[in-house]
Amino acid sequence: MIDGQHEKLVSKEVFLKVNNIRAAANKYGVAHQKEIAQIPLKVFMHCPHCGEGYTGYVVKAKNLWYYKCRTKGCCANKNASKVNAQFLEFLSQYEIKEEYMSLLIDELLDSTEKINEANKQQQQEVNKSMLDVQKKIDVIEEKFFVEGVMSQETYEKLLAKYAKEKTEIAGLSRENFSGSSNLDEIITEAVTFSSKLALAWSSSDVKQKEQIQKLLFPDGVSYDMKNEAFRTTKVNLLLSLNAELAGFSEDDINKQGGMKATLSNSVGTTRFELATPCTPCKCATGLRYVPKPEN
Numbered sequence: 334m335i336d337g338q339h340e341k342l343v344s345k346e347v348f349l350k351v352n353n354i355r356a357a358a359n360k361y362g363v364a365h366q367k368e369i370a371q372i373p374l375k376v377f378m379h380c381p382h383c384g385e386g387y388t389g390y391v392v393k394a395k396n397l398w399y400y401k402c403r404t405k406g407c408c409a410n411k412n413a414s415k416v417n418a419q420f421l422e423f424l425s426q427y428e429i430k431e432e433y434m435s436l437l438i439d440e441l442l443d444s445t446e447k448i449n450e451a452n453k454q455q456q457q458e459v460n461k462s463m464l465d466v467q468k469k470i471d472v473i474e475e476k477f478f479v480e481g482v483m484s485q486e487t488y489e490k491l492l493a494k495y496a497k498e499k500t501e502i503a504g505l506s507r508e509n510f511s512g513s514s515n516l517d518e519i520i521t522e523a524v525t526f527s528s529k530l531a532l533a534w535s536s537s538d539v540k541q542k543e544q545i546q547k548l549l550f551p552d553g554v555s556y557d558m559k560n561e562a563f564r565t566t567k568v569n570l571l572l573s574l575n576a577e578l579a580g581f582s583e584d585d586i587n588k589q590g591g592m593k594a595t596l597s598n599s600v601g602t603t604r605f606e607l608a609t610p611c612t613p614c615k616c617a618t619g620l621r622y623v624p625k626p627e628n
């Protein structure tokens with residue numbers, strides 16, 4: 334920490350206090366409750382009747398944990414270890430079968446190659462626009478510094494305008510994206526990870542469990558306590574592909590061409606973006622599913 338040059342707006346004590354509160358809060362600015370190992374699905378899993386995230390509580394006498402809906406009228410609660418076991422089963426439905434792994438890896442690599450090609454084109458356009466702006470800057474510099482036919486005011490005004498344009502163009506640059514040389518590795522890891530989702534989840538600590546859940550089901554899952562059924566609206570691309578593969582019949586599997594075409598179609602209509610791999614498992618976070626726009 335370094336003292337600034339200008340007059341302090343708040344005392345060091347207040348600054349530190351606020352800073353500590355901010356550090357303890359999550360990205361929504363709400364203080365984050367401590368994770369509890371017995372109820373990893375808390376908040377992430379929600380009530381289908383009222384939409385609220387389930388909370389949890391413990392019956393200390395028996396040391397038993399429960400999930401519950403806090404909404405008046407829902408009156409829902411259920412033994413947490415039972416629900417966790419059911420979630421594990423739910424996860425295993427999305428696991429990719431070993432025999433499809435290489436097919437899926439090939440397909441993903443094919444499609445990322447296409448994406449990289451498109452990025453290259455976009456980058457070329459960005460470079461051209463950047464050069465155009467630089468030329469404009471050269472012209473005003475020539476007029477102001479060399480020929481002396483432009484006022485300082487005009488020069489500065491134009492320079493600011495072009496600088497802004499440059500920043501905007503730089504924002505369109507895709508260099509960071511296409512420069513990923515370990516894409517093969519990421520895809521292989523992601524597919525491998527998706528072949529053992531249940532194991533990965535059950536063997537992780539609660540923080541990692543939360544990361545995995547969020548990655549696989551970005552909108553969370555709903556759980557009907559009465560019917561003991563999970564439901565989700567949005568799944569990670571890999572999971573949707575796995576589900577699709579799981580739907581193939583023995584016949585389809587024998588007809589590799591048919592299966593590949595369907596898979597290729599699914600991947601082809603999807604956009605990927607590279608995200609930072611999550612630290613604990615370095616898993617499928619390398620690929621993030623970007624859903625197509627609604628219209």
Ligand SMILES: [Zn+2]
Pocket residue numbers: 380381382383384385402403404407409
């Ligand atoms: Zn409810």
